[in-house]
Amino acid sequence: MTYAKLPALEQKGFVVLRKYEKPIPPEEYLNMEYVDWKSGGDTNFAPIASAFGQMECAGFWDHGKPDKDGMWTDNAKACPSLVEWTERVGARYGRVRTIKLNPNTEEEAIKNMHPDDNNRLNPDGEGWVVRAWLQLTDNPDSYMIVREDKDDPSSESRIPLPAGAQFVVDSQRLWHAVYHPGTAPRYALIVSYESGPELERWIESERVEAGVGVS
Template identity: 55%
Template sequence: MGYIKSAALEETGYVVLDRYNNEIDPKEWLDVEYVDWKSSGDTRFAPLASAKGEIECNGFWNHKPPRTDKDGVWIDSQTAIAPTLTARAMEPGANVGRCRIIELQPNTYADCLYNLHQDDNNRLNPDGTGWVVRGFFNLTDDTTSYFVLRENRTDPSEETRIALPAGAQLIVDTQRLWHAAAHYGAEPRYCLITSWESGPELDAYIAKYNGVNKVDSYPVDQETLDAGQVEQERRIAARAAALAARGQQEVTVMSEA
């Protein structure tokens, strides 16, 4: 039967929406409770919705009974502090699974390439239902930072870089695309990440905010691009060698973050 997917994401795996231009009190992402939960880079997460309405970020399949990343339970103590962010996550009317604010410490393009990953969004997702994708709403004005997307982790020819000013909004099939953020500067980056079920509600939301599935890549000088690619290859090879020295092999797994 297959999954219900958004046609807007079929070609490239992502859409960029109109920029969000309303003011939000930074307390909505600074005053919520964070937990140490590692994704790509030095990160913490503040959950707004979780499997059982508790302040934790685990995949829903790790709970009892295990289930797919849908029907998240809003956390009252968190949503009371972040009402605007909660409303934005709920606006599409699509089923919400996990909804979290990520705090990412500064890194480099080379770090970003090494941290590229795919998300295990659809574990236990019943056939014939909506494919789970993720929305990324950048909260801080990270004008020198960018989101990196690749179809193949190590192939730079397929790379798209999306700028991350305050208000940047994108929806990504993160189980399909390898992704991570390059974040320059001295302060953390904050972004709202929401797991949504694909379907007519999400399609209407994408259309409402003029989603486009191709954008010009954020400009990065060729020296940085080349050096980052070399460093990614070096780190991958070093990890493989370290595992081999212990009699182990590299196993590619999707992220549960």
């Protein structure tokens, strides 16, 4: 199978963008309906877009779809800023969810590392599905651990998680999990996007260099 992939992710499998400056009202993600769904630790997820708009976190393949063309759930009404963020990127999106992760240890995080299943049923020749994160709570001491090889710490990078952190990860390629040493849950928005010119344009516009006048 051949898929369109982004040059920006070719080397490391992820790219950290500049911080999103517009504040997200906490009630948007605190008041949504969460479902018990375990991924990468003690987690709950609030589905904002799902395969057919149901309140569920199942892979779109369970409904015969690739992870694209997500449909808004009832939660979407409660989080206009998150819906706006998702649509502003301009790329085709699939699953849209917030994650609530309870505090953990680094050892647990490493044990919980996994690759995502983003491209099941993705038709040959279309764009490879990757994921974008928007960090909602301010957790500067927490970070996402990403590894090219799960058993090789030298292949590891760490993505810090202050409020507003935006980053894109080829999360099917990289093993990943978040180490969150805080005392309160960590919340983040996670969106599956199709690789293509739209996503590329957004990444280029949000690159750290783009906003600070580096020539």
